[in-house]
Amino acid sequence: MAATRLMPTEEGRDLIDLTREICEKELRPKVDEAERAAADGESFPTEAFRTLGRAGLLSLPHPEEFGGFSQPYEVYLQVVEEIASAWMSVAVGVSVHSLTAFPVTTFGTQAQKESLLPGMLSGDQLGAYCLSEQQAGSDVGSMTTRAVPEGDGDGEPSAYRLRGRKAWISHAGHADYYTTFARTSDDGGRGLSCLVVPADAPGLSFGTPERKMGLHCDTVREVLFDDVPVDASRRIGHEGQGMAIALSALDAGRLGIAAAATGLAQSALDLAVSYAKERQQFGRAIAANQGLAFLIADMEAAVTSSRATYLHAARLKDAGRTFSKEAAVAKLTATDAAMRVTTDAVQVLGGAGYTQDFPAERFMREAKVTQIFEGTNQIQRLVISRHVLR
Secondary structure, three states, X not given: OOOOOOOOOHXXXXXXXXHHHHHHHHHHHHHHHHHHHHHHOOOOOXXXXXXXXXXXXXXXXXXXXXXXXXXXXXXXXXXXXHHHHHOHHHHHHHHHHHHHHHHHHHHXXXXXXXXXXXXXXXXXXXXXXXXXXXXXXXOHHHOOOEEEEEOOOOOXXXXXXXXXXXXXXXXXXXXXXXXXXXXXXXXXXXXXXXXXXXXXXXXXXXXXXXXXXXXXXXXXXXXXXEXXXXXXXXXXXXXXXXXXXXXXXXXXXXXXXXXXXXXXXXHHHHHHHHHHHHOEEOOEEHHHOHHHHHHHHHHHXXXXXXXXXXXHHHXXXXXXXXXXXXXXXXXHHHHHHHHHHHHHHHHHHHHHHHOOOOOHHHHHHHHHHHOOOOOOHHHHHHHHHHHHHO
């Protein structure tokens, strides 16, 4: 069931049509085999990202003058949702990639935008976002990865040396650049800075891919920095601005995850409805049983509510208004709904839902992590309550 959409422009409608066509022809036919293969060993959907990049779908919300499409966030997020309805790992990757370019788009100098964004937005490059560490997840200010300045000691540094390690990094080992947050002083959260590290930088290496319960094609590894040199021209913002950049980027990134979770839940709902209309018990389709029909009604209500919350936050962002609270509400609502809807889809399919003959069990495994990354849902509740009680 295609989601009912009210797009703000004709160009937005065309982009949704294009996305649906790519999903139907290029993504859905490959997702099951690719996810199974990746579960047995590392496999990365390079061709899927290339296809989306050639279509311009990796750079939608970024400035047209640097190679983006200058699309409203409400258009970009609905494209992400459509991709997630076909292949969740790839949709998460699209959201991550957009997140990696956000600091340059929003905080970079004109020279940095002219130098870095054309590559980031070309469709040929993929980025990784290096924020979390093993002991610095929700508590970003406790990170220990350090950027040591180099120079003559008089004025601004000419370069930095990165030392440390980042954890849970999507695209690690496959990205073309690494948007990295590191400590430039010991002043807690006020001592962080943002640097864009090229993938070919000496001293950059990666851990073993994590063995995850879902999103197998979203390769996640540690990123290791062993005296990695980074030119000072690749520092985004001033020293100490890293926390503000990271938090601002996460507001936008949470909307990407909310949209992806909504697409995943929509797919689980579609599967449950299709199965309930075909599965016969006691001489009639199981959909005719009111108990199951009401379960599906609740699933539909959850998906529709999720879509409404992320679109409301996106429209605030597009209007230039604050949206941090609304982004947290959207992320919390959509990811909790995705977990509930995918679990209910397994229930609707019964024993068949517990087998790999149907994607319901994969949907449920993929939904779980959406409640964890881009800020756990406990952190979202903290953000929301602080805004409300301020």
